[in-house]
Amino acid sequence: MIAILLFDVTIKFCRGDKPTLERGLLLKRSTLSKKVQFKYILKTHQAISDSIHGDFVRCMSTQFRDYTRSFEIIFTSDSPLYSSILRSTLQNMRWLNSSTSTPLLIITPFHESEIHAALLCSKKLGLQIRVRSGGHDYEGLSYSCKTPFIIIDLTNLRAIEINVEEETAWVQSGATLGELYYAIGKKSSIHAFPAGLCPTVGVGGHFSGGGLGTLMRKYGLAADNVLDAYLVDVNGRILDRKAMGENLFWAIRGGGGASFGIILSWKIRLVRVPPTVTAFTISKTIEQGATKLVHRWQYIADKLPEDLFIRVIIQDVPGSGHRNNKTIQASFNSLFLGEIDRLIPFMNESFPVLGLLAEDCIQMSWVESTLYFAGFQQGQPLEALLDKTQLYKSSFKAKSDFVREPIPEEGLEGIWKMFLAEEMVFIIMDPFGGKMNTIPESAVPFPHRKENLYNIQYIVKWQVNDVKASHKHIYWIRMLYEYMSPYVSKAPRAAYLNYRDLDLGTNSQGSTSYAEASEWGKKYFKGNFKRLARVKSMTDPQNFFRNEQSIPPLPTPGKRKYK
Known part of the structure; x- marks a missing residue:
């Protein structure tokens, strides 16, 4: 008692x-x-x-x-x-x-x-x-x-049903991207789904937060290709798209499902891909001209044909001549929806300084490319996509940005200098353009579209999991984030929900203020944040579904906070 x-x-x-x-x-x-x-x-x-x-x-x-x-x-x-x-x-x-x-x-x-x-x-x-x-x-x-x-x-709710004739699929929220890709690949060699690169990511959070991936320049985000969903609302009702209405259906496709209910499953649109695609990775250190290559990439990556996706991964690697015997390496990691003989002319015309050769390329099926981008060795069976275990877990902190103007070479060199002072650090730059330029900011809650050249994800990892180590590495990434402020989006400085960052702000414990939440909410959602709050007010006015960065209800007359 x-x-x-x-x-x-x-x-x-x-x-x-x-x-x-x-x-x-x-x-x-x-x-x-x-x-x-x-x-x-x-x-x-x-x-x-x-x-x-x-x-x-x-x-x-x-x-x-x-x-x-x-x-x-x-x-x-x-x-x-x-x-x-x-x-x-x-x-x-x-x-x-x-x-x-x-x-x-x-x-x-x-x-x-x-x-x-x-x-x-x-x-x-x-x-x-x-x-x-x-x-x-x-x-x-x-x-x-x-x-x-x-x-x-939701680990036991992972059923996937592929309908090749309708070019759709139903997938439960406990399934992983790897399981989804495997199921598609087993049913068809010419269908795919535009979503993320990590096969252990669960579809529930990924779809509801947006879903960047290698096919986004051709087909948009994962959220752009969701057709229906089943959701348990705050009253325990199980609702499909028709029953929940278009406002709630809009909100869960990029606004974060955890604010609105428990999403059971998703109906998605499968997209067409050729039977053979091409992938390549070319890595250059700063001694080999990486700085100029990354600088040039910023001017062309969003303007390439939409069948071509080239991202850049920046990391520190062993090398001489710098602090701690390290140097900086830029890897140009690419997927092309076609064969090598079509890719090489594109690259020679658009990005000749990269020096891509046919022998740098690997042809494969689309589903095999999901293994490639997940870092599996060539020749691994497709069943590797079904493994939900993460072999190399570590502590990490991540942040994100969107870039609208190319960063000058001296700005890039400042990043390299900061990288050499830290260990296990990465920057991933994902190009926009293509289909992303044609989708309105308000189509789904994810608003980062036409004006953006690319998205940046910053990551620092460490193995010693204690308070002192955490403070050291988190301080470093916050300093990098501050350094980047002149070079990225402003008013607001935009961020991506699926790279969640509590440094942007949090809801007060025990209550949620719309005005306070706007500090971080407008960075994730820009002008869509108020509509999300309006949907929250209609579907969960008492704010039962809440967390440190959940969508708050709009204030009612005479009240500023919701408990």
Whole structure:
């Protein structure tokens, strides 16, 4: 009983409410030192978890009329499988430490009815929900929370149905991009889907955040090619596109699904690709002219034929003549929708200084190219796309930018200088243009279209997962971000939701202000942010689905914050 009452107090504080004597303030603060209070909380933590587990199972059993079934999908911290499930798709080791909160429960549903029940029981017990698809949220928001919470892990909801005749597919949100690509490749040699390069990314977060990829210059984003979806709303209703309406359907295609409900599955448009595509990677160090090549790339990458995608990956590599015996390498990593004999003339005309030769190129099917861009060795079987494990996990921090004017050579040289002072750093530059120039900013919430030459993703990684190391590397990437400010978009300085960055701003704990959220919201969504907030007001006015960067409802007259 004490545990339940203390838990109620905790919930009230996290929401910004004042606990009352009637709702569980059993011990007066004046009679307990902070140290004693802390020990008291530690002793009751397990009791809280046990109590909530029991209440949750009973609630779920009421929904199912089956007590045994509830135990099969609910895991608490004392379950033998709890830790392995929690870690199974955790991608950023920065959030695997003693200071990061862990869920009271993990739910692994097999059916939409179990999600419906988990949602209703979470609301009844005052628990927050985190929905995890692939676990790739850069700031860990799919598996961490500052208030008592549960995780709904969609790993068992990963069915994929390909309809080649209709050129569509239905894919559940727990599936990965690799599983989707594999399913398409097994059904057709001339169909593809325009989405990301990392096969372990879950489709649920990727589609709902936009979805950049190698085919975006030809076909746009993943979100641009979503035709329908099934979503569980805050009232537990399962809605398709027609039932949810065009406003909500618009919002979940690039506005972040976690703000609006739990997305069960997506209907997507498959796109046409030739039976044979061509890939190449040419790497040059700064001693080999990388600076001038990257500078030139900025002028042509967005203007190339839409069948040709050339991104640039900048990283530090071993080399002499610089600090720490390192140098800077730029890799020009490309996919061409066609064969080598068509690619070489394009390159000779548009980017001759790169010096591309036929022997630099590899021909393959589109689905084989997804292995290539994921970093697999040539000859790996397609089944490698089905492996959900990430072999080389590390701690990392990432940030993003959009570039509208070419960065001068001296600006690039400043980046190289900063790179030489750090370890395990990367910049990835993805070119826009092509189809991206023809899609209006308001078509989906992702607004970064015609005026952008390319997107930048900055990443710093480290292996020692302690506070001191984290502070050091995060400080470095923040300094790089500050250095880049003269060279990137302004008013606002734009960012990409799927490269989530809490440095841009966060919602206040316990309440959400639209005005405060606009500080980061307009960087992700520009003019679309207010429409997203309007949709939120219509679909989840009490702001149940929330996190540090969730969309807030618009304020109502006389109120500025929503609890």
